[in-house]
Amino acid sequence: MRTGTDLSILGVGEFEERAYRILLRWPGLTVNGLADRIGSPAGRVRRAVARLEQIGLITRSPVPTPRLLPVAPDAAIDALVRRQESELERIRALATAWVADFRAGRSTGPTELIEVVVGADAVLSRFDQLQRAATAEVQVLDTPPYIRAEGPDTNDVEFEVLARGVTCRAIYDRAALEQAPNAVGAILRYVAAGEQARVTSELPLKLATFDRRTAFIPQSIDQGDIASAIVVHPCSLLDVLLLVFDQLWQQATPLTMRGSLRVGDEDLTFEPTEDDRRVLVLLASGMKDEAIARHLGWSYRTTRRRLANLMAVLGAETRFQAGLHAARAGWL
Numbered sequence: 001m002r003t004g005t006d007l008s009i010l011g012v013g014e015f016e017e018r019a020y021r022i023l024l025r026w027p028g029l030t031v032n033g034l035a036d037r038i039g040s041p042a043g044r045v046r047r048a049v050a051r052l053e054q055i056g057l058i059t060r061s062p063v064p065t066p067r068l069l070p071v072a073p074d075a076a077i078d079a080l081v082r083r084q085e086s087e088l089e090r091i092r093a094l095a096t097a098w099v100a101d102f103r104a105g106r107s108t109g110p111t112e113l114i115e116v117v118v119g120a121d122a123v124l125s126r127f128d129q130l131q132r133a134a135t136a137e138v139q140v141l142d143t144p145p146y147i148r149a150e151g152p153d154t155n156d157v158e159f160e161v162l163a164r165g166v167t168c169r170a171i172y173d174r175a176a177l178e179q180a181p182n183a184v185g186a187i188l189r190y191v192a193a194g195e196q197a198r199v200t201s202e203l204p205l206k207l208a209t210f211d212r213r214t215a216f217i218p219q220s221i222d223q224g225d226i227a228s229a230i231v232v233h234p235c236s237l238l239d240v241l242l243l244v245f246d247q248l249w250q251q252a253t254p255l256t257m258r259g260s261l262r263v264g265d266e267d268l269t270f271e272p273t274e275d276d277r278r279v280l281v282l283l284a285s286g287m288k289d290e291a292i293a294r295h296l297g298w299s300y301r302t303t304r305r306r307l308a309n310l311m312a313v314l315g316a317e318t319r320f321q322a323g324l325h326a327a328r329a330g331w332l
Contacts, residue, residue, distance in 0.1 A: 010080040011055060015040070016048045020057050023070040030065060055080060113235040116219060116228065123229045127208065127216055130231070131157045134166050134210045139245050141207040143173035162194040169196045171245070171252045173203040174287060188277060198252035201286060207241060215241045253286070279306055283322060 007017050022037050023029060029037065035045040049068060052058045057076050061067040070076075117126045131138060138161060162168055172187060191197050208216040215238050219228040232238045275296070282292045293303035316322035 007077075007080075010077070010084055012057070012080075013048075013051070015044070016051050016057075019045065019048045020052055020070060023058060023068055024073065027069050028061070028067040030067060034068060113233055113237070115231045115233075117231065118228045120227055123226050126229070126231065128157050130208070130210045130214060130216060131161050134161060136211045137167045137169070137209075139207075139209045139212075139249075140168070140170040141173075141203045141205065141245065141248065142170055143203040143206055144175055158190060158195070159193050162190075167196070168194065169249065170198070171203065171248055172197065172199045174199060174201050188274075188281065196254075198249065198254050199281075199286075200248060200252040203248070204244070207245060209238075209242060209245060212242055214238075217241070275306070276310060279303075279310060283307065283310075283319060 008014070012020070018038060019034060022034060026037065031046055031049055032042055034049070035042040038045060049058065053060070056079055057071055059069050059071060061069055117123050138158075158168060168190070170187075170190070187195075187197055205221045206218055210216070213234060215232040217230050217232065218226060219230050232241065278296060279292065282295060287295070289303055289307065290300060292298075292307075293300045296303065298306070311317070311319075311322045314322050
Protein backbone atom coordinates (compact mmCIF):
# COMPACT_ATOMS: atom_id res chain seq x y z
CA MET A 1 0.00 0.00 0.00
CA ARG A 2 1.31 3.48 -0.87
CA THR A 3 2.05 5.90 1.94
CA GLY A 4 3.30 8.86 -0.08
CA THR A 5 1.57 11.41 -2.24
CA ASP A 6 1.09 10.24 -5.82
CA LEU A 7 3.35 12.40 -7.99
CA SER A 8 3.13 10.17 -11.06
CA ILE A 9 1.15 12.84 -12.91
CA LEU A 10 4.29 15.01 -12.67
CA GLY A 11 6.54 12.29 -14.03
CA VAL A 12 7.79 11.07 -10.64
CA GLY A 13 7.60 7.31 -10.16
CA GLU A 14 6.73 5.62 -6.88
CA PHE A 15 10.30 4.49 -6.18
CA GLU A 16 11.70 7.91 -7.08
CA GLU A 17 9.19 9.54 -4.76
CA ARG A 18 10.28 7.25 -1.92
CA ALA A 19 13.92 8.22 -2.49
CA TYR A 20 13.03 11.93 -2.50
CA ARG A 21 10.96 11.61 0.69
CA ILE A 22 13.87 9.89 2.45
CA LEU A 23 16.26 12.65 1.38
CA LEU A 24 13.85 15.25 2.77
CA ARG A 25 14.26 13.62 6.19
CA TRP A 26 17.94 12.71 5.86
CA PRO A 27 19.64 15.16 3.47
CA GLY A 28 23.28 14.59 2.58
CA LEU A 29 23.16 10.81 2.05
CA THR A 30 25.41 9.24 -0.54
CA VAL A 31 23.94 6.98 -3.20
CA ASN A 32 25.04 3.96 -1.20
CA GLY A 33 23.66 5.45 2.00
CA LEU A 34 20.33 6.09 0.28
CA ALA A 35 20.32 2.52 -1.04
CA ASP A 36 20.87 1.20 2.50
CA ARG A 37 18.08 3.42 3.83
CA ILE A 38 15.62 2.26 1.12
CA GLY A 39 16.79 -1.32 1.18
CA SER A 40 17.22 -1.57 -2.59
CA PRO A 41 20.20 -2.30 -4.90
CA ALA A 42 22.53 0.65 -5.52
CA GLY A 43 22.02 0.36 -9.28
CA ARG A 44 18.29 0.96 -9.00
CA VAL A 45 18.84 3.84 -6.56
CA ARG A 46 21.43 5.37 -8.92
CA ARG A 47 18.88 5.39 -11.76
CA ALA A 48 16.25 6.98 -9.49
CA VAL A 49 18.76 9.64 -8.38
CA ALA A 50 19.56 10.46 -12.00
CA ARG A 51 15.85 10.92 -12.72
CA LEU A 52 15.36 13.11 -9.63
CA GLU A 53 18.28 15.28 -10.70
CA GLN A 54 16.91 15.52 -14.23
CA ILE A 55 13.54 16.87 -13.08
CA GLY A 56 15.05 19.17 -10.46
CA LEU A 57 14.02 17.51 -7.20
CA ILE A 58 17.57 16.94 -5.90
CA THR A 59 21.12 18.27 -6.39
CA ARG A 60 24.59 17.02 -5.43
CA SER A 61 26.97 18.78 -3.07
CA PRO A 62 30.35 19.75 -4.63
CA VAL A 63 32.61 17.64 -2.40
CA PRO A 64 34.95 14.72 -3.13
CA THR A 65 32.19 12.27 -2.12
CA PRO A 66 28.99 13.71 -3.63
CA ARG A 67 26.11 14.06 -1.20
CA LEU A 68 22.49 14.10 -2.31
CA LEU A 69 20.56 17.22 -1.31
CA PRO A 70 16.79 17.65 -1.83
CA VAL A 71 15.43 20.83 -3.35
CA ALA A 72 12.70 22.47 -1.20
CA PRO A 73 9.39 20.73 -2.09
CA ASP A 74 7.39 23.92 -2.59
CA ALA A 75 9.84 25.32 -5.14
CA ALA A 76 10.63 22.01 -6.83
CA ILE A 77 7.08 20.73 -7.20
CA ASP A 78 5.77 24.16 -8.22
CA ALA A 79 8.29 24.16 -11.06
CA LEU A 80 7.11 20.70 -12.13
CA VAL A 81 3.49 21.84 -12.04
CA ARG A 82 4.29 24.88 -14.20
CA ARG A 83 6.13 22.67 -16.66
CA GLN A 84 3.12 20.33 -16.79
CA GLU A 85 0.73 23.24 -17.31
CA SER A 86 2.91 24.53 -20.14
CA GLU A 87 2.80 21.12 -21.80
CA LEU A 88 -0.98 20.91 -21.39
CA GLU A 89 -1.36 24.36 -22.97
CA ARG A 90 0.78 23.22 -25.88
CA ILE A 91 -1.45 20.17 -26.36
CA ARG A 92 -4.57 22.34 -26.12
CA ALA A 93 -3.17 24.65 -28.80
CA LEU A 94 -2.41 21.61 -30.95
CA ALA A 95 -6.00 20.39 -30.61
CA THR A 96 -7.25 23.84 -31.64
CA ALA A 97 -5.04 23.74 -34.70
CA TRP A 98 -6.41 20.32 -35.66
CA VAL A 99 -9.96 21.71 -35.64
CA ALA A 100 -9.26 23.33 -39.02
CA ASP A 101 -8.41 19.91 -40.48
CA PHE A 102 -11.52 18.43 -38.89
CA ARG A 103 -13.77 21.12 -40.39
CA ALA A 104 -12.08 20.85 -43.77
CA GLY A 105 -12.65 17.11 -43.76
CA ARG A 106 -16.32 17.54 -42.93
CA SER A 107 -16.77 20.06 -45.77
CA THR A 108 -14.96 18.06 -48.45
CA GLY A 109 -15.79 14.45 -47.54
CA PRO A 110 -18.75 12.42 -46.36
CA THR A 111 -20.23 14.00 -43.26
CA GLU A 112 -21.45 11.92 -40.33
CA LEU A 113 -24.48 13.84 -39.16
CA ILE A 114 -24.99 11.55 -36.17
CA GLU A 115 -22.85 9.30 -34.03
CA VAL A 116 -24.22 6.39 -32.01
CA VAL A 117 -22.90 5.81 -28.50
CA VAL A 118 -23.52 2.34 -27.06
CA GLY A 119 -23.21 1.25 -23.41
CA ALA A 120 -24.24 3.07 -20.24
CA ASP A 121 -20.66 3.98 -19.28
CA ALA A 122 -19.91 5.27 -22.78
CA VAL A 123 -23.14 7.28 -22.82
CA LEU A 124 -22.33 8.90 -19.49
CA SER A 125 -18.75 9.63 -20.51
CA ARG A 126 -19.79 11.22 -23.84
CA PHE A 127 -22.46 13.32 -22.14
CA ASP A 128 -19.99 14.64 -19.56
CA GLN A 129 -17.47 15.33 -22.33
CA LEU A 130 -20.00 17.41 -24.27
CA GLN A 131 -20.90 19.35 -21.11
CA ARG A 132 -17.27 20.16 -20.36
CA ALA A 133 -16.67 21.25 -23.96
CA ALA A 134 -19.57 23.74 -23.95
CA THR A 135 -18.47 27.37 -24.02
CA ALA A 136 -21.73 29.34 -24.23
CA GLU A 137 -24.92 27.40 -23.50
CA VAL A 138 -26.26 24.04 -22.37
CA GLN A 139 -29.99 23.26 -22.71
CA VAL A 140 -31.64 20.20 -21.20
CA LEU A 141 -35.02 18.47 -21.28
CA ASP A 142 -34.97 16.40 -18.10
CA THR A 143 -37.32 13.44 -17.79
CA PRO A 144 -36.94 9.86 -16.52
CA PRO A 145 -35.17 7.50 -17.04
CA TYR A 146 -31.75 8.80 -15.95
CA ILE A 147 -28.24 7.92 -17.02
CA ARG A 148 -27.29 8.00 -13.36
CA ALA A 149 -29.57 5.79 -11.28
CA GLU A 150 -30.02 8.39 -8.56
CA GLY A 151 -31.60 10.90 -10.91
CA PRO A 152 -30.78 14.58 -11.56
CA ASP A 153 -29.03 15.09 -8.22
CA THR A 154 -25.75 13.53 -9.37
CA ASN A 155 -24.75 15.69 -12.35
CA ASP A 156 -21.80 17.38 -10.63
CA VAL A 157 -20.32 18.38 -13.99
CA GLU A 158 -23.05 21.01 -14.31
CA PHE A 159 -21.61 22.90 -11.35
CA GLU A 160 -18.24 23.02 -13.15
CA VAL A 161 -19.94 24.30 -16.30
CA LEU A 162 -21.91 26.97 -14.43
CA ALA A 163 -18.74 28.11 -12.63
CA ARG A 164 -17.18 28.82 -16.02
CA GLY A 165 -20.01 31.20 -16.88
CA VAL A 166 -21.81 28.89 -19.31
CA THR A 167 -25.58 29.46 -19.43
CA CYS A 168 -27.51 26.35 -18.38
CA ARG A 169 -31.25 26.12 -19.04
CA ALA A 170 -33.24 23.09 -17.97
CA ILE A 171 -36.88 22.09 -18.32
CA TYR A 172 -37.96 19.39 -15.88
CA ASP A 173 -40.81 16.97 -16.43
CA ARG A 174 -43.17 16.97 -13.45
CA ALA A 175 -42.62 13.20 -13.32
CA ALA A 176 -38.97 13.88 -12.44
CA LEU A 177 -40.06 15.91 -9.41
CA GLU A 178 -42.39 13.14 -8.28
CA GLN A 179 -40.24 10.07 -8.97
CA ALA A 180 -36.55 10.93 -8.62
CA PRO A 181 -35.10 10.92 -5.08
CA ASN A 182 -34.18 14.38 -3.79
CA ALA A 183 -35.05 15.90 -7.16
CA VAL A 184 -36.40 19.20 -5.81
CA GLY A 185 -33.40 19.74 -3.54
CA ALA A 186 -31.06 18.97 -6.43
CA ILE A 187 -32.84 21.40 -8.75
CA LEU A 188 -32.70 24.16 -6.14
CA ARG A 189 -28.95 23.56 -5.78
CA TYR A 190 -28.53 23.92 -9.52
CA VAL A 191 -30.64 27.08 -9.45
CA ALA A 192 -28.56 28.51 -6.60
CA ALA A 193 -25.46 27.88 -8.74
CA GLY A 194 -27.00 29.78 -11.66
CA GLU A 195 -29.15 27.33 -13.60
CA GLN A 196 -32.31 28.69 -15.22
CA ALA A 197 -34.95 26.07 -14.44
CA ARG A 198 -38.53 25.55 -15.58
CA VAL A 199 -41.08 22.75 -15.24
CA THR A 200 -43.80 21.40 -17.52
CA SER A 201 -46.43 18.70 -17.28
CA GLU A 202 -44.93 16.32 -19.84
CA LEU A 203 -41.81 16.28 -21.98
CA PRO A 204 -41.76 14.35 -25.27
CA LEU A 205 -38.15 13.14 -24.93
CA LYS A 206 -34.85 13.50 -23.14
CA LEU A 207 -32.60 16.04 -24.82
CA ALA A 208 -29.46 18.06 -24.24
CA THR A 209 -27.96 20.62 -26.60
CA PHE A 210 -24.53 22.19 -26.39
CA ASP A 211 -23.79 25.66 -27.81
CA ARG A 212 -26.73 25.03 -30.18
CA ARG A 213 -24.29 23.06 -32.37
CA THR A 214 -24.67 19.56 -30.96
CA ALA A 215 -27.59 17.60 -29.50
CA PHE A 216 -27.67 14.48 -27.36
CA ILE A 217 -30.75 12.24 -27.34
CA PRO A 218 -31.56 8.59 -26.51
CA GLN A 219 -31.32 6.27 -29.48
CA SER A 220 -34.95 5.31 -28.87
CA ILE A 221 -37.51 7.57 -27.23
CA ASP A 222 -39.27 4.51 -25.81
CA GLN A 223 -36.22 2.79 -24.35
CA GLY A 224 -36.52 2.09 -20.62
CA ASP A 225 -32.86 2.76 -19.85
CA ILE A 226 -29.98 4.76 -21.27
CA ALA A 227 -28.08 1.95 -22.94
CA SER A 228 -27.45 3.94 -26.12
CA ALA A 229 -27.64 7.51 -27.34
CA ILE A 230 -27.26 9.60 -30.45
CA VAL A 231 -25.08 12.70 -30.86
CA VAL A 232 -26.55 14.98 -33.54
CA HIS A 233 -24.27 17.38 -35.39
CA PRO A 234 -25.40 20.42 -37.45
CA CYS A 235 -28.21 19.36 -39.78
CA SER A 236 -31.97 19.81 -40.16
CA LEU A 237 -32.61 17.33 -37.31
CA LEU A 238 -30.59 19.52 -34.95
CA ASP A 239 -32.63 22.55 -36.06
CA VAL A 240 -35.85 20.69 -35.21
CA LEU A 241 -34.56 19.68 -31.77
CA LEU A 242 -33.55 23.27 -31.01
CA LEU A 243 -36.99 24.47 -32.09
CA VAL A 244 -38.65 21.90 -29.81
CA PHE A 245 -36.63 23.13 -26.84
CA ASP A 246 -37.33 26.80 -27.59
CA GLN A 247 -41.09 26.22 -27.81
CA LEU A 248 -41.19 24.15 -24.64
CA TRP A 249 -39.16 26.80 -22.82
CA GLN A 250 -41.72 29.46 -23.67
CA GLN A 251 -44.55 27.29 -22.33
CA ALA A 252 -42.87 25.99 -19.15
CA THR A 253 -43.22 27.47 -15.66
CA PRO A 254 -40.13 29.17 -14.16
CA LEU A 255 -38.77 27.65 -10.96
CA THR A 256 -36.04 30.14 -10.13
CA MET A 257 -36.23 31.32 -6.52
CA ARG A 258 -35.11 34.90 -5.90
CA GLY A 259 -34.50 36.42 -2.53
CA SER A 260 -36.99 37.39 0.14
CA LEU A 261 -40.63 38.29 -0.16
CA ARG A 262 -41.77 41.71 -1.38
CA VAL A 263 -45.36 42.41 -2.43
CA GLY A 264 -45.98 45.74 -4.12
CA ASP A 265 -44.39 48.49 -2.04
CA GLU A 266 -44.62 46.47 1.17
CA ASP A 267 -41.71 44.53 2.65
CA LEU A 268 -42.92 41.52 4.61
CA THR A 269 -40.97 40.13 7.54
CA PHE A 270 -41.70 36.58 6.41
CA GLU A 271 -38.54 34.82 5.17
CA PRO A 272 -39.18 31.50 3.37
CA THR A 273 -37.54 28.40 4.79
CA GLU A 274 -35.99 25.70 2.64
CA ASP A 275 -39.18 23.65 3.06
CA ASP A 276 -41.26 26.65 1.99
CA ARG A 277 -39.19 26.94 -1.14
CA ARG A 278 -39.61 23.25 -1.91
CA VAL A 279 -43.37 23.49 -1.42
CA LEU A 280 -43.59 26.54 -3.65
CA VAL A 281 -41.59 24.88 -6.41
CA LEU A 282 -43.89 21.86 -6.33
CA LEU A 283 -46.96 24.07 -6.12
CA ALA A 284 -45.82 26.08 -9.13
CA SER A 285 -45.14 22.88 -11.05
CA GLY A 286 -48.84 22.03 -10.80
CA MET A 287 -48.40 19.06 -8.50
CA LYS A 288 -51.47 18.13 -6.44
CA ASP A 289 -51.51 18.30 -2.64
CA GLU A 290 -51.38 14.52 -2.26
CA ALA A 291 -48.37 14.28 -4.56
CA ILE A 292 -46.60 17.12 -2.72
CA ALA A 293 -47.17 15.36 0.61
CA ARG A 294 -45.89 12.07 -0.78
CA HIS A 295 -42.83 13.69 -2.35
CA LEU A 296 -41.82 15.56 0.80
CA GLY A 297 -42.66 12.69 3.14
CA TRP A 298 -45.23 14.77 5.03
CA SER A 299 -48.72 13.88 6.11
CA TYR A 300 -51.52 15.21 3.99
CA ARG A 301 -52.69 17.34 6.92
CA THR A 302 -49.24 18.91 7.42
CA THR A 303 -48.96 19.62 3.74
CA ARG A 304 -52.35 21.33 3.64
CA ARG A 305 -51.39 23.46 6.63
CA ARG A 306 -48.09 24.54 5.08
CA LEU A 307 -49.82 25.37 1.81
CA ALA A 308 -52.47 27.38 3.66
CA ASN A 309 -49.79 29.35 5.50
CA LEU A 310 -47.96 30.17 2.27
CA MET A 311 -51.17 31.23 0.56
CA ALA A 312 -52.03 33.44 3.55
CA VAL A 313 -48.63 35.15 3.44
CA LEU A 314 -49.02 35.68 -0.30
CA GLY A 315 -52.58 36.95 0.10
CA ALA A 316 -53.89 34.31 -2.28
CA GLU A 317 -57.24 32.54 -2.20
CA THR A 318 -56.45 29.95 -4.90
CA ARG A 319 -53.43 28.01 -6.04
CA PHE A 320 -53.37 30.03 -9.25
CA GLN A 321 -53.31 33.29 -7.29
CA ALA A 322 -50.54 31.90 -5.08
CA GLY A 323 -48.38 31.21 -8.11
CA LEU A 324 -49.16 34.62 -9.57
CA HIS A 325 -48.41 36.47 -6.33
CA ALA A 326 -45.26 34.46 -5.75
CA ALA A 327 -44.03 35.41 -9.22
CA ARG A 328 -44.77 39.08 -8.59
CA ALA A 329 -43.02 38.84 -5.23
CA GLY A 330 -39.89 37.53 -6.90
CA TRP A 331 -40.09 34.02 -5.53
CA LEU A 332 -40.43 32.42 -8.98
